[in-house]
Amino acid sequence: MLTQYIGRRLLLLGPLLFIISIISFVLIQLPPGDILNMEVLRLRSAGTQVSEEQVEALRQLYGLDKSLPEQYWLWITNILFEGNFGTSFTYVKPVSEILAARVPLTAAVSIFTAVFVWIMAVPIGVYSATHQYSLVDYFWTFVSFIGVATPGFLLALVFLWMAFVMFDISAIGLFSQEYESAPWSWAKIINMLQHIWIPIVIIGMAHTAGMMRTMRGMMLDELNKQYVITARSKGLTETRLLVKYPVRTSMNPVFSTIGWMLPGIISGEVLVSMVLNIPTTGPVLLQALLNQDMFLAGSIVFILSVLTVIGTLISDILLVWLDPRIRYEGVA
Amino acid sequence: MAHDSLLEIKNLMTYFHLHEGIVRAVDGVSFEVRRGQTLGIIGESGCGKSVTAHSILRLVPSPPGNIVNGEILLHRGENGNEDGFVDLAQLDPRGADIRAIRGAEISMVFQEPMTSFGPMHTIGNQIIESILLHQEGVDGSEARELAIENLRRVGIPRAEQIVDAYPHQLSGGMRQRAMIAMALSCSPRLLIADEPTTALDVTIQAQILELMTALQEEYGMAVIFITHNLGVIAEVADEVAVMYLGRIVEQAGVNELFDNPQHPYTQGLLNSIPHIDEAKLARLRAIEGVVPDPYDIPSGCAFSDRCPSFMPGKCDSAMPDLAATGPEHRVRCFLYSEAEEIVTEVADG
Numbered sequence: 001m002l003t004q005y006i007g008r009r010l011l012l013l014g015p016l017l018f019i020i021s022i023i024s025f026v027l028i029q030l031p032p033g034d035i036l037n038m039e040v041l042r043l044r045s046a047g048t049q050v051s052e053e054q055v056e057a058l059r060q061l062y063g064l065d066k067s068l069p070e071q072y073w074l075w076i077t078n079i080l081f082e083g084n085f086g087t088s089f090t091y092v093k094p095v096s097e098i099l100a101a102r103v104p105l106t107a108a109v110s111i112f113t114a115v116f117v118w119i120m121a122v123p124i125g126v127y128s129a130t131h132q133y134s135l136v137d138y139f140w141t142f143v144s145f146i147g148v149a150t151p152g153f154l155l156a157l158v159f160l161w162m163a164f165v166m167f168d169i170s171a172i173g174l175f176s177q178e179y180e181s182a183p184w185s186w187a188k189i190i191n192m193l194q195h196i197w198i199p200i201v202i203i204g205m206a207h208t209a210g211m212m213r214t215m216r217g218m219m220l221d222e223l224n225k226q227y228v229i230t231a232r233s234k235g236l237t238e239t240r241l242l243v244k245y246p247v248r249t250s251m252n253p254v255f256s257t258i259g260w261m262l263p264g265i266i267s268g269e270v271l272v273s274m275v276l277n278i279p280t281t282g283p284v285l286l287q288a289l290l291n292q293d294m295f296l297a298g299s300i301v302f303i304l305s306v307l308t309v310i311g312t313l314i315s316d317i318l319l320v321w322l323d324p325r326i327r328y329e330g331v332a
Numbered sequence: 333m334a335h336d337s338l339l340e341i342k343n344l345m346t347y348f349h350l351h352e353g354i355v356r357a358v359d360g361v362s363f364e365v366r367r368g369q370t371l372g373i374i375g376e377s378g379c380g381k382s383v384t385a386h387s388i389l390r391l392v393p394s395p396p397g398n399i400v401n402g403e404i405l406l407h408r409g410e411n412g413n414e415d416g417f418v419d420l421a422q423l424d425p426r427g428a429d430i431r432a433i434r435g436a437e438i439s440m441v442f443q444e445p446m447t448s449f450g451p452m453h454t455i456g457n458q459i460i461e462s463i464l465l466h467q468e469g470v471d472g473s474e475a476r477e478l479a480i481e482n483l484r485r486v487g488i489p490r491a492e493q494i495v496d497a498y499p500h501q502l503s504g505g506m507r508q509r510a511m512i513a514m515a516l517s518c519s520p521r522l523l524i525a526d527e528p529t530t531a532l533d534v535t536i537q538a539q540i541l542e543l544m545t546a547l548q549e550e551y552g553m554a555v556i557f558i559t560h561n562l563g564v565i566a567e568v569a570d571e572v573a574v575m576y577l578g579r580i581v582e583q584a585g586v587n588e589l590f591d592n593p594q595h596p597y598t599q600g601l602l603n604s605i606p607h608i609d610e611a612k613l614a615r616l617r618a619i620e621g622v623v624p625d626p627y628d629i630p631s632g633c634a635f636s637d638r639c640p641s642f643m644p645g646k647c648d649s650a651m652p653d654l655a656a657t658g659p660e661h662r663v664r665c666f667l668y669s670e671a672e673e674i675v676t677e678v679a680d681g
Contacts, residue, residue, distance in 0.1 A: 226444045230449065233391060235433070236465065245452070
């Protein structure tokens with residue numbers, strides 16, 4: 001039954017991805033003018049003479065003289081069959097090369113952040129629920145309100161300022177200067193781990209706060225249910241019965257957000273990354289959009305959309321696999 | 333007498349300390365459950381019958397609930413051995429001692445078959461868990477066999493398949509059967525059934541009652557059966573305790589209670605059952621008034637403000653004792669602690 005369900009979902013994936021690719025392509029075509037206008041403007045303002053013939057030659061080179069469907073076809077077939085996402089105008093490099101440099105670091109930051117969020121939020125949420133209205137519960141409630149209400153970039157600024165003023169540390173970047181452009185080595189990885197916790201804590205703060213509240217609320221609902229008392233009446237220890245019954249049921253929101261995390265892993269947090277000067281994908285996408293760097297922006301939007309779809313699929317399969325109620329009611 | 337007593341509750345008081353004040357949910361309850369016998373506890377919602385049951389297994393949530401006084405003696409010694417008992421009221425509600433008793437010596441069946449099982453695990457998983465917890469030297473596959481055997485005993489068809497079913501795949505009646513199978517999986521000496529049939533429809537209710545009576549004979553266990561349904565109590569109980577606002581107001585053998593109800597509250601309960609041979613348009617005789625607010629219980633006898641035999645100056649001044657009016661019959665009412673003439677007067681009227 002489960003394999004049937006997965007098969008059906010995979011079949012639906014094809015048409016969905018096709019539609020997404022069209023939307024991504026249309027989106028990047030929407031702003032008036034194209035990348036050549038920008039490029040020509042830049043060249044002219046720099047004093048370079050650009051003739052109409054030269055512009056036309058560039059237009060042909062990038063395939064911009066063709067009709068939109070043709071352009072789309074060219075774009076998507078290149079991606080699918082050659083892994084060629086096109087060339088970025090601003091960086092004058094293949095898009096795949098730019099992404100390859102940034103995606104691993106972005107993924108590292110995002111995955112560590114997710115792990116941090118879970119390790120913090122789940123136990124605190126459970127503790128807050130089982131000790132509702134205790135001092136500890138009030139403390140974490142207070143912290144989580146601040147965490148949810150404060151934008152991450154502001155936290156990042158405050159943190160940077162405090163680190164600089166109080167400890168004379170520059171908390172910017174993922175590496176110390178001597179490792180910035182050094183090739184990968186154990187020393188560089190260790191250096192990264194020394195820096196990476198700052199963005200993790202700051203980016204993770206809001207997620208942790210939200211997840212903590214969700215976990216607490218779910219647990220409070222579950223704790224009053226009869227089956228918890230049944231489990232207790234069987235003689236289970238408190239910890240064991242909590243973990244086996246209400247915590248397990250309360251984890252559904254955690255599992256269902258795994259799907260949304262997948263695109264987040266690649267995109268990274270834009271504002272915090274910019275403030276802390278972390279080389280993730282987020283700032284690149286922002287710049288690409290501002291510069292109408294069509295192939296770069298389009299590729300990132302397309303990749304993120306695809307990951308969103310795949311992530312949602314993974315979440316759905318996880319939920320169906322983990323929660324028998326969904327398995328038998330929704331799917332059968 | 334004491335030798336066949338399994339559970340003795342003496343002057344149990346379980347209070348809830350809430351913002352609005354103290355709720356005396358159980359306020360001086362004493363009774364005895366004998367081996368192999370069924371004690372029925374009956375009363376309206378909020379009379380403290382469930383809290384009494386939860387107090388025995390120390391399941392009352394604390395805070396806000398607390399056992400402030402009393403003893404709950406579980407006799408373990410075999411016939412005549414007075415030494416073997418443990419006072420459950422003194423145990424740590426989270427400690428290993430009470431956990432070893434829960435589900436093994438005393439187990440419980442609850443009202444809500446829909447939510448009594450955890451939704452994420454199979455029925456079998458949850459029964460096996462109980463078996464592995466309390467029965468030493470039983471391994472996983474043996475426990476599974478035992479679970480299937482238990483399911484079969486409670487009349488579940490295709491038990492070897494149902495053992496792998498999730499709770500939501502079963503009907504309410506089946507779930508309650510599975511619940512009973514789980515409660516009996518470690519052959520307890522006392523089963524506390526807290527309104528086990530209330531949420532079921534009448535035909536299923538009858539089946540479950542029949543099943544419980546049969547299993548009680550088979551296992552030889554004692555049962556505390558809590559319900560608000562007089563018909564159910566008449567069918568299953570050997571002895572009945574009637575509770576009102578945290579106190580037992582009348583206690584007697586089941587036949588004695590139905591033939592000769594003495595407390596005005598018990599009489600009111602029995603009168604409020606519609607009879608099939610009554611004139612068609614006769615109104616149902618309900619007890620006047622409503623159960624008082626738990627924060628504002630009348631002084632004196634708690635039932636005085638609704639009582640048809642209310643005696644001014646007496647019933648509102650003091651709480652009557654639970655006094656014997658016959659062999660195996662005790663009543664908490666001034667009507668019977670007074671001179672002989674009052675008793676006859678009431679009996680005639």
